[in-house]
Amino acid sequence: MAPPIMVTMAAGREGEWRIDTLRTITGEPLLAAARLAVLPGRHPSTDGAVWSLLGSTGAPRYTTQSEQAALVAVQPELGRAQATSGAMIALRKNDAWWSLAADQRRKIFEEDARHIAMSMRFLPAIARRLYHARELGQPFDFLTYFEFAPEHAAAFDELLAQLRASVEWRYVEREVELRLSR
């Protein structure tokens, strides 16, 4: 387990990713911008940024030993040359979710929503990284980040559709989706 990796997602005129679409699924929108910079570490004020969000990786909250072993066996690294498409989806869950105990959240996450088992079907096509943001005092709880080859865009759409139809997603009160290319 590597130490936590902090990230600043800054939307503006600069950055490695072009923002192809910015779509508000639920709740308050984010402002439109041309590009997204994914910067290692904390960058409190980025010149010319329309908005910027901070996140940090951390120990998985719900993944069991057998699930973790299965994931490690198939999940790809970020930064693959063919992965010129991407997505950043910022999420916030509601008070009802955060009032649940750990075992209740785990049950919804995996037994009801099949979050891990269902996502596994899309590996190794889709590389992903989860950043936690709630305890950093951010306006979102999670920044979810994905990289894939353009030919896997339909599979990615299917993954999103399945997650959004799940019990877990009833607890999502804010969701903004950026589709990216580089």
Place this chain on the structure above:
Amino acid sequence: MAPPIMVTMAAGREGEWRIDTLRTITGEPLLAAARLAVLPGRHPSTDGAVWSLLGSTGAPRYTTQSEQAALVAVQPELGRAQATSGAMIALRKNDAWWSLAADQRRKIFEEDARHIAMSMRFLPAIARRLYHARELGQPFDFLTYFEFAPEHAAAFDELLAQLRASVEWRYVEREVELRLSR
């Protein structure tokens, strides 16, 4: 579930708590200081601080619904008038701990160490709050904060002794204990 509460623990010449002892249990020490200020929010540079640590409350990682209900029934609030003794114990766990999956950490935390069940015996005498710090990029993973009446100091010592003898504590690689009074 309230939103996360951020805290800055700043040691120096000011603050509501007098630092009676500062004892390094494991790993690198912290510098001695006269007083500890427990400040709401993030205070990046506190005048005259010898050191300062940032933490945030967050959803409990391992507590089940029945454990949470039992805790809510007996755990006291912070800030009781008679609670003029306190403690702040900063902890960091090692890579072996953070490499474990969520169910493995849960098993050690409660089935092996009986962290919740054993701590319950000391409620409502001892009020406490756990701040997470690892994902904030801090030098400790947790800032644990306690308040109790002076006559419960021996019970608090017993609680610490039991936790430190547990399987969970084999994963602690840095621990510094401040005993406080106000």
